[in-house]
Amino acid sequence: MSRERGIVYLIGAGPGDPGLMTLRGADRLGRAEVVVFDHLASARLLDLAPASALRICAGKSVGHCTLDQNEINQTLVEHAQAGKVVVRLKGGDPLVFGRGSEEAAVLRRHGIPFEIVPGVTAGVGATAYAGIPVTCRGAASAVAFVTGHSDPEASAGRSGVDWPALARFPGTLVVYMGVTHLDAICRTLIREGKPSGTPAAIVESGSLPSQRVVAGTLESITSLARERHVRPPALLVVGEVVARRGELEWFESLPLFGQRIVVTRPRDEAARSASALEALGAEVVVAPTVEIRQIADSGPLDAAIDRLGDYDWLVFTSVNGVRSFLERLFERGKDLRALGGVKLAAIGPSTAEALDRFHLRADLIPPSFRSESLAESLAGVAAGSRILLARADRGRTILKDELSRLADVDQVAVYQNADADQLPDSLIDRIMDGSIDWITLSSSAITARLHALLPEPARRKIGREIKLASISPITTQAAANLGWTVAAEASTYTWDGLIEAMTRQVAAGRAPL
Ligand code: SAH
Numbered sequence: 419m420s421r422e423r424g425i426v427y428l429i430g431a432g433p434g435d436p437g438l439m440t441l442r443g444a445d446r447l448g449r450a451e452v453v454v455f456d457h458l459a460s461a462r463l464l465d466l467a468p469a470s471a472l473r474i475c476a477g478k479s480v481g482h483c484t485l486d487q488n489e490i491n492q493t494l495v496e497h498a499q500a501g502k503v504v505v506r507l508k509g510g511d512p513l514v515f516g517r518g519s520e521e522a523a524v525l526r527r528h529g530i531p532f533e534i535v536p537g538v539t540a541g542v543g544a545t546a547y548a549g550i551p552v553t554c555r556g557a558a559s560a561v562a563f564v565t566g567h568s569d570p571e572a573s574a575g576r577s578g579v580d581w582p583a584l585a586r587f588p589g590t591l592v593v594y595m596g597v598t599h600l601d602a603i604c605r606t607l608i609r610e611g612k613p614s615g616t617p618a619a620i621v622e623s624g625s626l627p628s629q630r631v632v633a634g635t636l637e638s639i640t641s642l643a644r645e646r647h648v649r650p651p652a653l654l655v656v657g658e659v660v661a662r663r664g665e666l667e668w669f670e671s672l673p674l675f676g677q678r679i680v681v682t683r684p685r686d687e688a689a690r691s692a693s694a695l696e697a698l699g700a701e702v703v704v705a706p707t708v709e710i711r712q713i714a715d716s717g718p719l720d721a722a723i724d725r726l727g728d729y730d731w732l733v734f735t736s737v738n739g740v741r742s743f744l745e746r747l748f749e750r751g752k753d754l755r756a757l758g759g760v761k762l763a764a765i766g767p768s769t770a771e772a773l774d775r776f777h778l779r780a781d782l783i784p785p786s787f788r789s790e791s792l793a794e795s796l797a798g799v800a801a802g803s804r805i806l807l808a809r810a811d812r813g814r815t816i817l818k819d820e821l822s823r824l825a826d827v828d829q830v831a832v833y834q835n836a837d838a839d840q841l842p843d844s845l846i847d848r849i850m851d852g853s854i855d856w857i858t859l860s861s862s863a864i865t866a867r868l869h870a871l872l873p874e875p876a877r878r879k880i881g882r883e884i885k886l887a888s889i890s891p892i893t894t895q896a897a898a899n900l901g902w903t904v905a906a907e908a909s910t911y912t913w914d915g916l917i918e919a920m921t922r923q924v925a926a927g928r929a930p931l
Contacts (some may be wrong), residue, residue: 421898426496426525428518430511430537431455433544434626436462443535449506452497454490458509458651467505472497484781487517491524498530509651511539515594517564539563541592544624544653548631549667550660552590557658560589566596566654570606585610597652601640607656608636617660622652627676629669633660672699673921679887680845680857682707682864687737690860691913697922705845707867710738711828711834713811716746722806722830724746726756729828730803731796733763735817736791736810740764740772742833745810754778760806766912787911788890793820798823810835810889813863814892827897835863841871852883856920859904860889860913862896869900882903887920889913 427446432438436693447453447466454474455464460837462472474493477484485493485538497504510757512534514520541563545552552561562584562718570581574612584591585607597601597620601786608614622630628761633644636656653764685706692702702769713719723746726732734740747756757778764770773780784791793816796805801824807817811831821827848854849872857880859865865888869877880886881897885905888894889912904922908915911922 422612423503424501424530426494426504426506426513426530426532426534427508427535428508428522429535430516430539431458431460431463431507431509431625432538433510433540433547434460435543435547438538438543438625439463440535440537443537446533446535447505447507448514450502451502452504453507454493454497454504455507456509461679463507466594473599484687487520488566491521494521494525495528495530498525499528508537509540510543513539514539514563517612519625519659523700531723539653540594540624540653544621545592545655547625547629547669548619548621548655549663549665549669550619550621550655551662551666552655552659554659554662557662558590560587562589562591563588564591564593564596565661566593566599566603569599569602582610585612590655590659591813593654593656595650596654597643597648600643600654603654604636604640608846612636612656616656617658618654618656619660619663620648620652620654622648624651624653625669626724627678627696627699630665631667631670633663642669651800656754663825668701673701674917674924676922677701677924678703678853678855679920680849680854682713682858683860684708684710684738684880686710690858694913694917698859698917703845703848705841707838707864707871709836709838710742711836712742713831713834718830719743719746719832722808722828723750723756726806727759728804729760729806731763731800731805732757733762733792733796733805733807733817734769734773734809735765735766735792735813737768737772738833739808740769740776744776761800763792763796765789768912788892789814789817790820793817797824806826806830808832837867838871841868846873849879849884854884855904856885856887857895858887858889858916858920859897860916862893863895865902867901869902885923887916887923889916 429443429446435473441479444466449835451469452472453467454476456476476490480890492507494504508516508518522532564579564584578794610611616636618636618639619631620635621642632642632646632648679695679700680703681691682705683691688706692704695702761781762773762778763782764773770783772781782795784795804826805821811834818827818829881902886897887906888897888904889908894907897904908919
């Protein structure tokens with residue numbers, strides 16, 4: 419048998435926020451050849467698996483990719499027996515209402531090695547994000563995790579849950595899978611003696627930007643949940659600890675909590691841009707409108723690199739410009755000494771930071787981060803000198819036009835700014851159904867491409883129901899030329915400035931009247 423390498427890692431993905439998976443889980447996922455995932459495991463986590471890994475959706479909910487438990491077991495066994503490193507990624511913790519033990523038992527029967535990597539179970543993770551401590555000195559010295567999967571009234575005695583004992587349980591009750599039978603569960607607990615005024619809450623989509631918490635009492639929670647259209651995944655929490663939420667709530671107070679924001683930047687920049695937004699509580703939809711590619715003909719760039727000694731100034735107007743220029747320089751067998759005789763200019767702090775990553779310091783950053791300001795600053799120090807502009811193959815020419823009047827300017831394309839062919843269908847659906855709050859515009863080119871890629875009905879929603887956040891007045895003007903009104907404009911022309919502008923707008927909207 420060729421089973422030398424075959425192994426299965428049963429990994430808990432946590433309740434939703436991808437940051438809640440363990441380091442051990444992330445490490446194993448990074449080595450996966452096959453990933454079999456649940457719908458409750460965050461899609462963002464799948465990005466941690468190598469691009470080449472086979473991704474299999476096991477579903478376990480409505481949807482087209484649903485496998486039953488036997489099929490899941492069989493899939494794990496087959497791939498492991500073929501010698502693959504298999505990750506079984508499950509929501510929360512694999513052994514808490516996750517059938518992880520059944521999967522492990524099947525693997526053991528087949529002699530397949532496995533590891534279990536625990537995860538943050540929803541009963542602990544979703545409640546923490548809701549600001550509800552499951553135990554608390556004085557309020558609860560015990561907690562019970564309970565399944566509400568079967569109807570306590572219809573299946574009395576058969577559900578395996580001793581509801582009369584739970585009604586007397588001296589601590590917090592955390593009921594998983596309880597939404598469908600919420601009414602019967604609460605009624606049963608009250609009938610069996612739990613005071614009807616006991617604080618109770620529903621935590622829906624805990625730890626996700628769509629998190630909602632509905633709080634009331636054992637008596638009122640069912641009708642409150644119905645009014646608010648609570649949907650799975652959701653937990654029912656019953657006990658005095660629910661009342662602590664007022665002091666402990668933190669997640670929903672994050673500055674961009676609940677805001678659904680589209681990032682339109684090229685994919686390699688989008689990940690960093692997205693995590694800055696997510697840290698503030700936003701849900702991010704990545705939809706690149708342009709792509710960064712290598713230039714087709716590197717001849718002119720190579721020639722410029724070989725002639726670097728002829729220039730006094732080397733000017734960068736983007737992070738990609740820095741990265742592409744230096745990568746090419748290294749590929750040509752040179753090192754940083756090739757830049758020894760030349761001064762460096764960066765259009766703004768992000769570009770300067772990109773230089774810094776190569777241990778290079780910008781000699782000049784203009785006070786305002788745009789071409790006009792850069793041209794003006796350079797004019798002050800570089801008149802009469804020889805300047806090389808390292809830039810994208812397209813974009814505004816103002817820098818060259820302005821500087822050419824007083825210096826000897828060459829410009830060279832160091833990377834290609836290509837249009838994305840299409841936007842994800844899911845983005846257009848979300849624009850149409852109103853589940854997007856913001857679209858970010860970080861350049862005129864991105865704005866133009868977004869406009870071109872959107873179907874007319876979607877275009878019409880933008881600037882109205884869906885707000886636009888712009889990185890600079892130039893970008894705002896580009897949007898205006900296309901008939902779009904910008905709701906928030908950065909006062910510092912950087913991604914951080916753009917986030918700050920959105921945050922200000924959201925805060926203004928939240929302020930009490
Ligand atoms: N193994 C998982 C539980 C699987 S059972 C764990 O340890 O968390 C599925 C139930 O978990 C859902 O019906 C819901 O009650 C709960 N659940 C999972 N994710 C949740 C979330 N983000 N917010 C609230 N409840 C969640």
